Amino acid sequence: xxxxxxxxxRIIDLPRELERSGADxxxxxxxxxxxxxxRKKRNVELLKLDSKALxxxxxxxxxxxxxxxxxxxxLRVDPDLVREKIxxxxxxxxxxxxxxxxxxIIGLKRISVERLRDGLVYWEIVxxxxxxxxxxxxxxxxxxxxxxxxxxxxxxxxxxKLYVELTPxxxxxPIDYRSYLSRFPEKERLEKAFLLGYLATIGKIALKKEPLxxxxxxxxxxxxxxFSIAIEVSEIGRGRGA
Amino acid sequence: MGEEEELREKGIKAxxxxxxxxxxxxxxxxxxxxxxxxxxLAALEVAKVEADKLGLRIVKVEDEEDKSPEKARYVLQPKxxxxxxxxxxxxxxxxxAALAIIDVELNLRGGMVQRKxxxxxxxxxxxxxxxxxxxxxxxxxNYIEEDGDILRKGWRMIVEIxxxxxLKDVISKAKET
Numbered sequence: 001x002x003x004x005x006x007x008x009x010r011i012i013d014l015p016r017e018l019e020r021s022g023a024d025x026x027x028x029x030x031x032x033x034x035x036x037x038x039r040k041k042r043n044v045e046l047l048k049l050d051s052k053a054l055x056x057x058x059x060x061x062x063x064x065x066x067x068x069x070x071x072x073x074x075l076r077v078d079p080d081l082v083r084e085k086i087x088x089x090x091x092x093x094x095x096x097x098x099x100x101x102x103x104x105i106i107g108l109k110r111i112s113v114e115r116l117r118d119g120l121v122y123w124e125i126v127x128x129x130x131x132x133x134x135x136x137x138x139x140x141x142x143x144x145x146x147x148x149x150x151x152x153x154x155x156x157x158x159x160x161k162l163y164v165e166l167t168p169x170x171x172x173x174p175i176d177y178r179s180y181l182s183r184f185p186e187k188e189r190l191e192k193a194f195l196l197g198y199l200a201t202i203g204k205i206a207l208k209k210e211p212l213x214x215x216x217x218x219x220x221x222x223x224x225x226x227f228s229i230a231i232e233v234s235e236i237g238r239g240r241g242a
Numbered sequence: 243m244g245e246e247e248e249l250r251e252k253g254i255k256a257x258x259x260x261x262x263x264x265x266x267x268x269x270x271x272x273x274x275x276x277x278x279x280x281x282x283l284a285a286l287e288v289a290k291v292e293a294d295k296l297g298l299r300i301v302k303v304e305d306e307e308d309k310s311p312e313k314a315r316y317v318l319q320p321k322x323x324x325x326x327x328x329x330x331x332x333x334x335x336x337x338x339a340a341l342a343i344i345d346v347e348l349n350l351r352g353g354m355v356q357r358k359x360x361x362x363x364x365x366x367x368x369x370x371x372x373x374x375x376x377x378x379x380x381x382x383x384n385y386i387e388e389d390g391d392i393l394r395k396g397w398r399m400i401v402e403i404x405x406x407x408x409l410k411d412v413i414s415k416a417k418e419t
Contacts (some may be wrong), residue, residue, distance in 0.1 A: 026413055065410060079350040083363075085413050086343060091367055095338035097415050099329040101407040102338075105267040105398065106298060106318040107260070 007036050008049035015059040024081075025063040033057050146190050159195045163204050170205070170220050177207065177216035181233065193233045207231075252278050253288025260289070260300065260318045266384075267398070268303070268317030275312060283311060297321050303401050317401065340364055340376045341385055345403055346412060348395055357391050 011033055018025055037053055086094065150158070169175055177196070181189050196218065199205045206219040209229055216231060256278055259269055274282045290300045298318050305313040329338055343363060347355055357377070364373045380386045384396040 064414065082346060082350060082409070082413065085415075086346065086363075087366070089412070089415060091336050091339040093415055094342050094412070095329060095333075095335045096326050097411045098338045098342040098403070098408065099324045099326045100411055101404040102324050102329065102332075103319045103402050103404065104324065104332050105402060106320060107267050108262050110262050 004046060005049060008046070008053045011037070011053040012049070012056045015056050015063065018060065018063060025060055025067050028060050030057060030061060030064075033060075146187065148191055148194060150191070150194070155195070155198060158191070159198050159202075159204075162192065162195045163199055166199075166205065166218065170218065174208075174217040174219045177218050177231070180218065190233060193231070197231075249281065249284055250288055252281070252285035253292055256282070256285045256289040257292050257318075260316060268315045271310070271312040271314050271316065274316065286316065293318060294321070301401060303397055315397070319402070323404070336368055336372065337376050337379060340368070340373070341380060341399070341403075342408060342412070344380070344386060344393070345395070345399055345405060346409060348393070348399075349405055349409065353395060355393050357388065357393050360393060 014028060017023075018028070033053075034057065037050055037057075089097075166175070181192055181196075184192055196205070196207070200207045203221050206221045207229065208217045208219055209215070210217065216229075256274060259274065259277065271282070274286065278285045286300060293300050297320060299321050301317050301319050302311070303315040303317060305315075324332075332338075333341065344355075344360055347360060347363065361370070361373055364376070368376070377386070377388075381388055381396070384398045385402075386396045386399065387394045
C-alpha cells in the first residue's frame, strides 16, 4: 500500500521534474507507468492519487508531442538520436508508422477507347514470345489437300463414336497421337485427325506437344491455358514423324 | 438552369475530373479553368463540400515559383490517414519504410541530402539493387527529386506525409520496442 502510494506520488511529480531539468520527455516510459497504475487493489486514497497520476501521464504525453514539434520546427532534433531510434525499428514497423501519417492522393487510372484500340492493333502485330512462338505456317500451295465428306451432323456423330472408343484407352494413360493415327488407312486417318482436333476444340480430350521430343499425346482434358497447335498428318504412317 | 444549380454541376464535374486522373495525379488550375470556365475556383469550393461527404478533401499544392491559383495543382486526399493494410495498395513495405526514412532524414538535414548518405542508411536493411529500384520508383512518383547527387523532397512527399506526426511516431514507436 505504502509502495503504491509512493509510486503514484513519484508519477505525479514527473512532469514538474522534466520541466525543471529540461530532460527529453521520451526518457519516460509511458507504457510502463500505465502498467504500474493498473496494479493492486484500490481504496479511496489510492483512487484519488490514480486520477492525479493519470493527469500527470497525459501531461508527459503532451510534453513529448510538444518536444517533437518544437524540435522539428527548429530542426533541433539530435539526428543521431533519431537515427538510433530508426535503427531499432524493423521495415514493417517503419512502414506502419508511415501509414498513420500518410494521406495518399486519390485518383482512378483510366484508359481511353483510342488507347484500347491501339492496344488491340499492337496485339495483332506483336510477335509471340518464347515457347508460344510457333514456326510460320506452311504456304497453302505446298499443302496436299483432301476433301472429306463430312456434314455438321456427321462430324458430331463420328466424333462421339471416336470419343467412346478413346475413353477406355485414355483411362489407361496418354495415347501417342501419331501411333494411334498410323493404324488407319490414309483417307480415314485424315478424318480421324480432323475428329481428334474437333474433340480437343470442344474440350472432350486434350492434345499435348512435348517440347523436347516433339511427341504429341492424346490426354484426358486437364487444367492449363489452352492454345492452338498445328500438326502435320501427311507423314504419319510413312515411318516418319512430322 | 439557375446560377446556383450550374455552379453545383460544375463542382461535381470538377470532383469527377480530379478523381479520374491522367498520367500525373490531380489537375493544374489552368486545366480546371479551361474545362469549367472562369468561375472554376467557386466550382472547386462546391467540389470541396461534395468531397467532404465522401470522406475526401481537396488540397491545393502551390507551384514553387508561381503562386497563382492557375499554376497550383489540385489533388484529392482522404481526410483520415490510411489503415496499415491499405498502405500496401500504394507501396510495398520496404518502399514505404524507405519513403519514411528519406522523409525523416531530409527533415533532419534541412531538406537536402546526398543520395549516397541515404543509400548507406537503406542498404543497412535492404540489398543495394532494391534500394536503386526504390529510388527510381519514388522519383517517378514525385516523392523525391534528384539534382545531381542531391536529393530533395518531391511535391508528393510534402503533400501526402504529415511530417511532424511521422517524426513523433518514429520516436514513440522506437520507445515501445
